[in-house]
Amino acid sequence: MSERIPRATSSGAGRVLIAVYAIFALSATARAGVQIAGRFSEAPVAYLLSALAGVVYILATIGLAGHGPGYRKLAWAAVAFELAGVLVVGTLTVFDGADFPDDTVWSVYGRGYGFVPLVLPIIGLWWLRHTRAR
Amino acid sequence: MIDALVIVVLVATGALAVLGIGTTVRNRPPGRVHTLAVGAVEALLVIQAVIAAARVFGGVPLPESTTFLIYLVVSVCVLPIALQFATAEPTRWGGTVIAVAAIATGVAVLRLQGLWAAGGV
Numbered sequence: 001m002s003e004r005i006p007r008a009t010s011s012g013a014g015r016v017l018i019a020v021y022a023i024f025a026l027s028a029t030a031r032a033g034v035q036i037a038g039r040f041s042e043a044p045v046a047y048l049l050s051a052l053a054g055v056v057y058i059l060a061t062i063g064l065a066g067h068g069p070g071y072r073k074l075a076w077a078a079v080a081f082e083l084a085g086v087l088v089v090g091t092l093t094v095f096d097g098a099d100f101p102d103d104t105v106w107s108v109y110g111r112g113y114g115f116v117p118l119v120l121p122i123i124g125l126w127w128l129r130h131t132r133a134r
Numbered sequence: 135m136i137d138a139l140v141i142v143v144l145v146a147t148g149a150l151a152v153l154g155i156g157t158t159v160r161n162r163p164p165g166r167v168h169t170l171a172v173g174a175v176e177a178l179l180v181i182q183a184v185i186a187a188a189r190v191f192g193g194v195p196l197p198e199s200t201t202f203l204i205y206l207v208v209s210v211c212v213l214p215i216a217l218q219f220a221t222a223e224p225t226r227w228g229g230t231v232i233a234v235a236a237i238a239t240g241v242a243v244l245r246l247q248g249l250w251a252a253g254g255v
Contacts, residue, residue, distance in 0.1 A: 011223065011225075012223075012225050012227050013227050013230075015219065015220070015223060015225075015227050015228070015231055016227050016230045016231055016234060018219075019216060019219060019220075019231045019234045019235060020234055023212065023234065023235070023238045026208065026212075027208070027238075030204050030208065034198075034200055034201050034204060037200075038200065
C-alpha cells in the first residue's frame with residue numbers, strides 16, 4: 001500500500017463526525033427556514049446567519065462524506081469557514097448582544113447547543129489532517 | 135405530548151446511547167441487538183408523534199406550531215437514517231453513530247416538551 005494516498009474521511013470514526021455534521025446541517029437549516037419564513041423582519045441578520053451556518057454544515061457534511069480530492073477541498077473550506085464563523089459570531093455576541101437579538105447556532109460560541117459548534121470544527125480540521133496523504 | 139411518555143422516550147433514547155457507546159468501547163460492530171433496540175425506541179417515538187400531531191391538528195393551541203411539527207418529524211426520522219448509516223460499514227464506530235442519533239433525538243424530544251409546555255396545555 002502506498003503511503004501517499006489519503007485515507008477516506010468517511011470511514012471509521014469519520015462516520016461519527018459525519019453523523020454529527022448531518023444533524024447540525026438538519027437542525028440549523030430547519031431552524032433558519034422557520035425563522036426566515038415566519039418572522040424574518042424581527043432579526044434579519046441573525047436569521048441570515050442561521051441560514052449561512054446551515055449551508056456551511058451541509059457543505060461540510062457533503063465534503064466529509066464524499067471521496068476524492070474535490071470533496072476533501074470542500075470539507076477543508078467548509079470546516080475552516082465554520083471555525084471562523086463560530087469564533088467571530090461567538091466573540092461578537094459575547095461583547096455586544098444588541099446586534100443579534102435572536103440566537104443563532106454560533107451565538108456565544110454555540111452555548112445553546114452545548115458548545116458542540118465550537119468543538120466540532122476543531123475535531124473536523126484534526127480529522128482532515130489525520131486522514132490526509134503523507 | 136404526554137408527560138409520562140416523554141419520560142419513557144427520554145429514558146429509552148438515553149439507554150440506546152449507552153448501548154451504542156458500549157458497543158464502540160467493546161470494539162464490536164452494531165448487530166441485531168441494535169436493530170431491535172432502535173426499532174423499539176422508534177416505535178415509542180412514532181406513538182408519541184402520532185398523539186402529538188393529532189392533538190395539534192385537533193386544535194390544541196401552540197405559540198410555535200410549525201416549529202413543533204418540524205421537531206416532531208425530526209424526532210422520528212433521525213434514528214432510522216442513523217441505523218442505516220451505522221450498519222452500512224460494520225466497524226466499531228457504528229455504535230457511536232447510533233448513540234449520537236439517540237442523543238440528538240432526546241434533545242429534539244426535550245425541545246418538543248418545551249414548546250408544548252409554552253402552549254400551557
